[in-house]
Amino acid sequence: MELRDIEIFLTLADELHFGRTAERLHITPSRVSHVIKKQERRLGVQLFERTSRTVRLTPPGQRLRDELLPAHRRILQALDRTAAEGRTEAGELRVGYSGPWCAELLLRAAQELRGRHPGWSVRIQEIQFNDLYGPLHRGELQLQITEFPVFEPGLAAGPVLLQERRALMLPADHPMADADTVSLEDLAEVPLLRLQGDHPKPQMDFHFPPTTPMGRPIPRGPSYTSWYEIPVLVAAGFGASIVAARIADYHARPGVAFVPFRDGPTLDYGVLLPAAAPAPLVPAFVELLRSLAEGDGGR
Structure with missing residues (x-):
């Protein structure tokens, strides 16, 4: 079934009138009738009940309309987006x-x-x-x-x-700073810095868990509003921060240590x-x- 034939079927299913369908699509009523009859022959089912006064969708016609309509909209949207890209030269x-x-x-x-x-x-x-x-x-x-x-x-x-593998950014003099790895359970031993502001609880709990996996409370450290506050607060001994392990390649500085987690999800x-x-x-x-x-x- 051609895209134009689908458009004719969907328009007739919306208008339920051959004349208005033809006018809307800028074709003749006989063209509409011919396309619908061709579709019905091909599918082996009647799509519309027609009388001299009314046009109604049959149950198979209703099902076809309901399944074709969202797909047709997605096709048109995809064509519009592609055309917009083609028209936009800069x-x-x-x-x-x-x-x-x-x-x-x-x-x-x-x-x-x-x-x-x-x-x-x-x-x-x-x-x-x-x-x-x-x-x-x-x-x-x-x-x-x-x-x-x-x-x-x-x-x-x-x-x-x-x-990214996660790591714990710690004060360099913290007892865990020399460990090869840390565990999520170790978060109970150090205040955890938190992002300031009103953010959805599921998101905050993922990035700043209130308890360890075993239910031990994680102490809360100071809050921050920008990345550049984090290493300053950590180096001053105010707490620790969960970060991507790769951050050490970009923001290593005196007074802080990065210890990778051996458990927990990636970032x-x-x-x-x-x-x-x-x-x-x-x-x-x-x-x-x-x-x-x-x-x-x-x-």
């Missing part, structure tokens, strides 16, 4: 990140994108902890790579790109997007990020 993607390794992935994807679409540029900015999702909500960014899970209305999670970074339809080239850019991340083995 533009700017605005993307954000919350980890330096995410920035490196974005820079590589931006270079690839500019090679494929020379008229496009990519603006990359760091996401601040005190405004994690504001730029996406305000339309200042079109996507960001951030820590998962995310529980935020109006935003949609895309693919996970990077899975996952994925694409976060507005829930509304994506802007031109965003789907292509997300696929490019996925491809590059997979080529790195998720690292």
Whole structure:
């Protein structure tokens, strides 16, 4: 069944009138009738009950309409997005990140994108902890790579790109600082710094657990609003922070130690997007990020 024939069927199913269907599609009523009869012959079932005064869907016709309608809408949306990309010869993607390794992935994807679409540029900015999702909500960014899970209305999670081993950032003079590894149970022995602000409880409990797996309470340390406060607070002995183990390659400094966890989940970074339809080239850019991340083995 051709796409145009599907459109004729769905329009008639909506109008239930051959004349109005023909007018809406800018064709003749006889063309509508011919297409419907051809569909019925091909399917071996009557789709419409017709009289001189009324047109009604048969039960098989209703089922066909209900199954075709969402698929037809998705096809049209896909065609519209592709056409929009084709019409857009120049533009700017605005993307954000919350980890330096995410920035490196974005820079590589931006270079690839500019090679494929020379008229496009990519603006990359760091996401601040005190405004994690504001730029996406305000339309200042079109996507960001951030820590998962995310529980935020109006935003949609895309693919996970990077899975990082977690570590505990400790004061260098803490008794656990010389250990080869630490356990989630060890969190009961040191105050845990927390992100300041009102965030969904499931998300906070994942990144800042209130208890160990065995139910022992984890002491609460001071809160912070930006990454740059964390090593300062840790070095001063105010507490510890759960971080990606790779952060030691970027932010090692006197007074802090990084000890990897031997248990617990990875720290996952994925694409976060507005829930509304994506802007031109965003789907292509997300696929490019996925491809590059997979080529790195998720690292």
